[in-house]
Amino acid sequence: MGLPPYATFGQRVWYYTFRVLVGIILFFLIAPIITIIPLSFNAQDFFTFTPEMLAFDPEGYSLKHYRAFFGDEGNPGTGLLIGLGIGVAVFAALFFMRGSKNVLPIIAGAVLGLIIGKMWGVEGTEWMTPLKNSLKIAPVATLISVSLGTLAAIGLSQSHVPFRRAIMAIMISPMIVPLIISAAGMYFFYSRIGLQGTYWGVVLSHAALGIPFVIITVTATLVGFDQSLTRAAANMGANPVRTFFKVQMPLILPGVISGGLFAFITSFDEVVVVLFVGSAGQQTLPWQMFTGLREQISPTILAAATVLISISVVLLVTLELLRRRSERLRGMSPG
């Protein structure tokens, strides 16, 4: 949509005004998030830019909020070394056995080792304990919703499913019902059955909240799945389990992973339900941030926010790569 050479003056003015307008709206979307990143490096305990910061004086910046956030407990160095070692070992094993040059095991090993090492033995700190709780809850909840959700999505995509609409409505409902209502209901019901205030209560509730995302993404991937492939596999003598793991799973894997990422972020970012269903022992990172925002707001929260922004950027990039891969696998051009 370029500007044609014959455009009148009015059209030109409108053309540029409109773009400036959209630019301002996009600025409104992005600026709040971008602004808090430099603010998190503030050397003072203020929530605005100090004159030193505006003058780009190094004195005005510091990492003290990050030091407050991460603390100095745990053994990140040891964890990193061990994780890196395991990663390299796996890489070497794969390299010699299959000639694979995929460096994913090394990266994954290093990152996981670093995180686990940092979390190891952390008890009762202001920010690391909630982060640890989040990391203990979110993966388990994700695992439950992904495994059950993928199976059900495959079932739902078959051609003859009785009560398909009703079943779909029930499974999507955790996404539709306002969180405060889910939280209230779960609080009442889980207190009755003794799950309120327990780790498993939080995990189960988060798994329930993540399920719609898995169902939606996996069902969407299965729409493009060629059912004749499974018939071909069966024709050649593979049993349904083998067909599933060798034929269907690799093709729908991008959808499953992105569904899993959605489920993970749902749990990792969730605060309303955990506020009610959890107790002090399950205090998660968003919960700690919420408490901090409501009671005594300290600039450490900006460091926490910046860390979370980095995590979401990584997840966003991963999702985009997965989407492109999925489209490439299905023979569509990326775009």
Add this chain to the structure above:
Amino acid sequence: MTDATGPIKAADGRPLKASLNRALRREKMRALMLIAPLLIFVLVTFIAPIGDMLFRSVQDDITSRTLPQTVVALDGWDYDSGSPPDEAVYEALYYDMFFAAEAKKHTALGSRLNYETTGISSLFRQTGRALDDMGEDVIEAMEDNVEALDDSAFWAALFLTEDPVDAGNANAALSWATSVADEPVRLPEGLQMSVAGATVFPKAAAQYVAFAAFTHTVDEDVPAEEDPWESVWIAMAQDTSDAGFADRLANYTGPGAAELAPLQEAVAAPLAELSFQAAFLDQDEDWADAEIWGTIQAFSSPYTAGYFLTAVDRELTPAGAQVVEDDVKIYLKLFWRTLWMSLAITFSCILLGYPVAWLMANLPDRSANLIMILVLLPFWTSLLVRTSAWKVLLQQQGVINDLLVWIGLVADDGRLALINNATGTVIAMTHILLPFMILPLYSVMKGIPPSYLRAAKSLGATNWTAFWRVYFPQSVPGIGAGSILVFILSIGYYITPEIVGGTKGVFISNRIAYHISSSLNWGLAAALGTILLVVVLALYWAYDRIVGIDNVKLGG
């Protein structure tokens, strides 16, 4: 399907039709087997809790549970008469209250009824403390004349037995005790209510069984070693005033027959003076107030519409549902505010989202993708992060006010109050929900062929006419989808209003959270939640009609 050789057969010799049907059935079963685990999971972890909440919004059995006999006795009383109920009601109240006070359940009931009529909570608490002293003349007379009653074991021998022949049915007393204590109580293993004792002292036997079961189950003490409550003594004294008591005692051959002989004569005088009504009124004159009794009567049913009435600023009074006074009307106002603020948020999202979506749909893919990333980044950023950003930016000493002061738009001492009010909530939530408007709008606009606009212009339409008469109507489904989505999300929002809304910018969800965690009025929270749920489901149904739930896309 038939020819000369009969029905077509499948390879295994069955009729083809049956064989196909079987295959279809098996396929259905397999699909259901795959779905079943998740379905059960969602039903248990999610649908059951929602059902529980709906149930709680009408369930209100605390009155009928804690004061079972009183509620029954009160049934015949007429609130409109304006007079206090008769002696039988006060007697039932005495026994119910006594037990409830021992089980420490009367204060919970008092707080519950206090939501409806203020003052009941302290009335119950004070009366609960004074119950021990009611009828002390009677008890003194019993102690003075029947010394055996001072012995705890004597009571146990009188009313409890290990002999299966003498064992009586104590279910009525036990279910009454279970109801008041709100947990299952039972007699110690091997002990039963003695029929012989219960024949002579029916009331006292029931009271003693309740006492013994409670002592055994809740206090975990041995009943025969504990002094019975005053209520058991009073019940025994009351039994003596029955016609035929003398004959029954004469026929009684069980333990303590001789010791109990002087009982009837001894308590006759003080018992004649005992009036439960007078005793309660002596404690607090409010017990003569028809309002108190009317409240108890109005909430005596195990199910109530009371919470829903409260949720719409009505109250269930003894005289029926009535509008509450103006200064305590909050819920309709809050619902109304939730609705109009959600509308304001939806409208600002349309206003801001439409140009962005339009530009994205009309730019080449490469630039459109760049904008898409700018839209998706906030979408993917933690809600808490975005809310903290606004909390920081909108403060009086925050970046936005600093900027405005620096530009000179506002004076340093006239900094704008952007937070802890409705403005803060609308700004922050518009920012948070904007991607949910842009994404559906974009996917609809992407499907509008640009040639339509060119055709309109080549037919002589001005830019504005071409847009308004040709492009805009085609983008309306996108506006509808985005609006419903944003509206559904915003009326149920809790976190953002809680943090940036102060008191003037909070939603109904914040009130629900308050009733769950602070005021502990769970029934009201459930009723408010139910109303909100109905609104959301209605909107969801509309959304499904307009867009179709299968078309929900995540992240474009």
